[in-house]
Amino acid sequence: xxxxxxxxxxxxxxxxxxxxxxxxxxxxxxxxxxxxxxxxxxxxxxxxxxxxxxxxxxxxxxxxxxxxxxxxxxxxxxxxxxxxxxxxxxxxxxxxxxxxxxxxxxxxxxxxxxxxxxxxxxxxxxxxxxxxxxxxxxxxxxxxxx
Amino acid sequence: xxxxxxxxxxxxxxxxxxxxxxxxxxxxxxxxxxxxxxxxxxxxxxxxxxxxxxxxxxxxxxxxxxxxxxxxxxxxxxxxxxxxxxxxxxxxxxxxxxxxxxxxxxxxxxxxxxxxxxxxxxxxxxxxxxxxxxxxxxxxxxxxxxxxxxxxxxxxxxxxxxxxxxxxxxxxxxxxxxxxxxxxxxxxxxxxxxxxxxxxxxxxxxxxxxxxxxxxxxxxxxxxxxxxxxxxxxxxxxxxxxxxxxxxxxxxxxxxxxxxxxxxxxxxxxxxxxxxxxxxxxxxxxxxxxxxxxxxxxxxxxxxxxxxxxxxxxxxxxxxxxxxxxxxxxxxxxxxxxxxxxxxxxxxxxxxxxxxxxxxxxxxxxxxxxxxxxxxxxxxxxxxxxxxxxxxxxxxxxxxxxxxxxxxxxxxxxxxxxxxxxxx
Numbered sequence: 001x002x003x004x005x006x007x008x009x010x011x012x013x014x015x016x017x018x019x020x021x022x023x024x025x026x027x028x029x030x031x032x033x034x035x036x037x038x039x040x041x042x043x044x045x046x047x048x049x050x051x052x053x054x055x056x057x058x059x060x061x062x063x064x065x066x067x068x069x070x071x072x073x074x075x076x077x078x079x080x081x082x083x084x085x086x087x088x089x090x091x092x093x094x095x096x097x098x099x100x101x102x103x104x105x106x107x108x109x110x111x112x113x114x115x116x117x118x119x120x121x122x123x124x125x126x127x128x129x130x131x132x133x134x135x136x137x138x139x140x141x142x143x144x145x146x
Numbered sequence: 147x148x149x150x151x152x153x154x155x156x157x158x159x160x161x162x163x164x165x166x167x168x169x170x171x172x173x174x175x176x177x178x179x180x181x182x183x184x185x186x187x188x189x190x191x192x193x194x195x196x197x198x199x200x201x202x203x204x205x206x207x208x209x210x211x212x213x214x215x216x217x218x219x220x221x222x223x224x225x226x227x228x229x230x231x232x233x234x235x236x237x238x239x240x241x242x243x244x245x246x247x248x249x250x251x252x253x254x255x256x257x258x259x260x261x262x263x264x265x266x267x268x269x270x271x272x273x274x275x276x277x278x279x280x281x282x283x284x285x286x287x288x289x290x291x292x293x294x295x296x297x298x299x300x301x302x303x304x305x306x307x308x309x310x311x312x313x314x315x316x317x318x319x320x321x322x323x324x325x326x327x328x329x330x331x332x333x334x335x336x337x338x339x340x341x342x343x344x345x346x347x348x349x350x351x352x353x354x355x356x357x358x359x360x361x362x363x364x365x366x367x368x369x370x371x372x373x374x375x376x377x378x379x380x381x382x383x384x385x386x387x388x389x390x391x392x393x394x395x396x397x398x399x400x401x402x403x404x405x406x407x408x409x410x411x412x413x414x415x416x417x418x419x420x421x422x423x424x425x426x427x428x429x430x431x432x433x434x435x436x437x438x439x440x441x442x443x444x445x446x447x448x449x450x451x452x453x454x455x456x457x458x459x460x461x462x463x464x465x466x467x468x469x470x471x472x473x474x475x476x477x478x479x480x481x482x483x484x485x486x487x488x489x490x491x492x493x494x495x496x497x498x499x500x501x502x503x504x505x506x507x508x509x510x511x512x513x514x515x516x517x518x519x520x521x522x523x524x525x526x527x528x529x530x531x532x533x534x535x536x537x538x539x540x541x542x543x544x545x546x547x548x549x550x551x552x553x554x555x556x557x558x559x560x561x562x563x564x565x566x567x568x569x570x
Contacts, residue, residue: 105175
């Protein structure tokens with residue numbers, strides 16, 4: 001097991017299976033089909049992301065550098081949270097970007113979903129974590145990976 | 147973040163629970179990025195990204211209704227992204243039309259909500275709100291609360307206005323409060339470039355591929371682009387602005403660029419030059435081989451990669467008046483060269499409603515009509531959100547459309563070949 005310390009963007013605790021995107025996560029492209037077809041397991045529909053394409057994102061610990069793409073990104077995360085298809089938590093190796101931050105904050109303030117969000121975990125975190133590993137997040141931004 | 151007494155009072159509930167939640171959202175958002183304070187929006191108009199009442203966005207429509215029910219509206223008028231449906235001008239089968247009606251069942255309700263919230267007019271649906279004919283053109287240095295990645299990167303880069311890459315909802319909350327958190331691209335430091343892009347191509351690089359290459363490399367960073375002004379000049383002419391519009395949209399969708407500088411051309415670069423480049427900036431050189439490598443890296447996800455195209459979209463972001471004229475002449479020329487009277491593939495050119503109205507008064511309008519191509523105000527991305535449309539082999543000159551849908555990207559010259567010959 002290894003521990004990584006990040007910055008808390010949205011507080012909370014979670015335990016979930018890791019899903020790792022080494023490249024920038026395109027929120028709209030990734031969630032589009034899941035939202036359209038109301039697929040609560042949220043299979044990733046971004047054909048440009050070979051790391052997670054067609055893998056289920058809901059209830060997973062989504063590990064990523066940052067999000068990219070359309071400025072609907074925050075709304076997409078908000079709607080996924082309202083629909084019950086959001087990841088269990090968002091873990092960023094870099095500083096969170098403005099679209100992902102909007103989605104995480106909107107989900108926190110305007111929905112009942114719990115999606116703790118931690119950023120600045122470092123490249124070491126993204127190099128170490130692999131799909132299927134178990135992630136534990138503590139209130140103070142400590143992330144355990146085993 | 148330091149709040150004024152009035153701002154703190156709103157956060158504490160002086161204007162009701164909903165306004166308190168709006169303020170809390172903006173404050174938490176600003177705190178995340180180290181904003182020191184909230185500053186007033188100084189642009190006359192806003193721009194919202196969400197124009198579509200798609201059924202999966204029902205929670206968003208519900209939020210809109212709740213705001214309006216509480217008497218909460220935008221402090222400024224705004225434009226909004228393009229309409230998702232245009233049954234009159236874009237080909238659609240009987241089944242596709244049924245799916246559109248189901249997908250966008252909230253559209254009429256949402257259009258009404260937009261007007262009540264502060265939409266500038268019923269023809270103000272476009273991603274290129276900064277066109278002269280539309281008239282949402284912020285001045286250099288003005289503070290905006292906009293979303294729509296292609297519009298934000300254009301406003302920052304080509305107009306020299308100041309706007310962060312806001313998400314939908316956040317931009318509306320800013321317009322409701324009349325305030326935005328002061329961080330990132332609103333600040334002098336946030337507009338400096340940690341990347342130098344050296345353009346060393348043998349001819350003018352395709353805007354959509356150049357933007358894609360830059361976006362994929364720098365992600366959300368600010369690039370300072372050298373060597374491009376020798377191809378597109380040192381003045382922001384109609385052609386230069388159209389080029390930068392398309393290049394910028396690709397940087398924003400293939401990466402997350404909110405601002406770029408073009409040496410000797412864009413307002414910040416003209417004013418400050420290489421002082422905008424951060425010490426130890428990384429360098430990315432783009433030559434002909436690099437552009438080819440980038441385009442060849444795009445995956446083709448058509449079921450039959452060799453399928454004959456069934457539809458072509460040109461205009462994502464929406465075309466300018468000059469681009470509509472240029473495409474009309476170019477399509478007419480390619481048809482004549484190939485001995486055809488009509489385009490070989492059903493073709494839709496998209497632009498803002500006021501731009502289309504202006505185009506209808508030009509000689510080129512009849513030229514375009516005679517080619518068999520059609521004009522629409524639609525958002526091609528929303529058209530492709532229809533699962534039945536997504537299954538079709540659609541071709542486009544838009545790297546943004548390629549990124550978000552199953553449409554296949556072709557350079558402008560390749561597209562003209564397709565329209566003239568019907569094959570790729």
